[in-house]
Amino acid sequence: MRVPDNFLKSIFFVCGKDGGGQIHFGGTGFLVSIPLKDNPAYEIGYAITAKHVIEHGSNYPEMFLRFNDVNGKEVLLNCKHFDWVFPDDPSVDVAIAECNPNRDKIDFRVIQINMFATQEIIEREGIGVGNDIYIIGLFSERHGVRNNRPIVRYGHLAAMANELMTDNNTGFEYNAFLGDILSIGGLSGSPVFVELEPVSADYKKRAITFERKGFLLGLVRGHWDRKQKNENSLIEEFENVNIGVTIITPISEVLSVLFSERFSKNRNKVDRETTKEKLDKTPDQ
Numbered sequence: 001m002r003v004p005d006n007f008l009k010s011i012f013f014v015c016g017k018d019g020g021g022q023i024h025f026g027g028t029g030f031l032v033s034i035p036l037k038d039n040p041a042y043e044i045g046y047a048i049t050a051k052h053v054i055e056h057g058s059n060y061p062e063m064f065l066r067f068n069d070v071n072g073k074e075v076l077l078n079c080k081h082f083d084w085v086f087p088d089d090p091s092v093d094v095a096i097a098e099c100n101p102n103r104d105k106i107d108f109r110v111i112q113i114n115m116f117a118t119q120e121i122i123e124r125e126g127i128g129v130g131n132d133i134y135i136i137g138l139f140s141e142r143h144g145v146r147n148n149r150p151i152v153r154y155g156h157l158a159a160m161a162n163e164l165m166t167d168n169n170t171g172f173e174y175n176a177f178l179g180d181i182l183s184i185g186g187l188s189g190s191p192v193f194v195e196l197e198p199v200s201a202d203y204k205k206r207a208i209t210f211e212r213k214g215f216l217l218g219l220v221r222g223h224w225d226r227k228q229k230n231e232n233s234l235i236e237e238f239e240n241v242n243i244g245v246t247i248i249t250p251i252s253e254v255l256s257v258l259f260s261e262r263f264s265k266n267r268n269k270v271d272r273e274t275t276k277e278k279l280d281k282t283p284d285q
Helices: 051-057 119-125 251-258 261-281
Strands: 011-017 023-035 043-049 062-068 074-078 095-098 132-137 151-159 177-180 191-195 214-229 238-250
Touching (some): 011 051, 023 051, 023 062, 023 251, 043 051, 043 261, 051 095, 132 214, 214 251, 238 251
Antiparallel strands (some): 011 023, 011 062, 023 043, 132 191, 151 177, 177 238, 214 238
């Protein structure tokens, strides 16, 4: 399955800088945009990642979102001052902040909300167990020396988000999809896309043509490790083994925050100001 190059530009790496100036990479995030209601040509951008990624990054003196600039080199966007918003429900591992990078300097793409796999779309498209999924994000062993070098990992949807699970660390119950796809530490916060089977694009054409349809299913929350005895050790020693099942926060949890009063109120304010500016620029008839 070929992933369009532009999809790789929708993500950023979250990193912290310690007191000695050393950069530490901690996770992945992605950009989405929402058009204004009365001025749809204008959009507000948002950075989205996992809450635990931001909480971890906040422990450093400085925290950044790492992008590539228009020349293909790394650029660090200071996000320490960002007003990160977490869901009211503490079990939901999502963090969102308004973010509108300079398009003249940073080479990025946004995911529009019409790509979100809402419950309506899941039912309409018949999305379910067995559908192909893929993750775009940070491989901590190869983040890129001079610029971001994201990786893509493939798998399939293993279980729907139809039963609450329990977080072993907090005891909170949460909702999530499960993916039969290998996740590692740096992929926390990465977008997870679901790819549907190709369908005929036009029955009237004489040639056979196909198109694929895809949606943003959610973001990586984490994965499970299993304690396994190290048979090569002379003493009784156990190690964590990734069992290859990724936990995916549904994109509906992101939508709940994006359309909460806090963000909606600000978009309405910008919408009114934009309309006023347009009216002020209109010459009197």
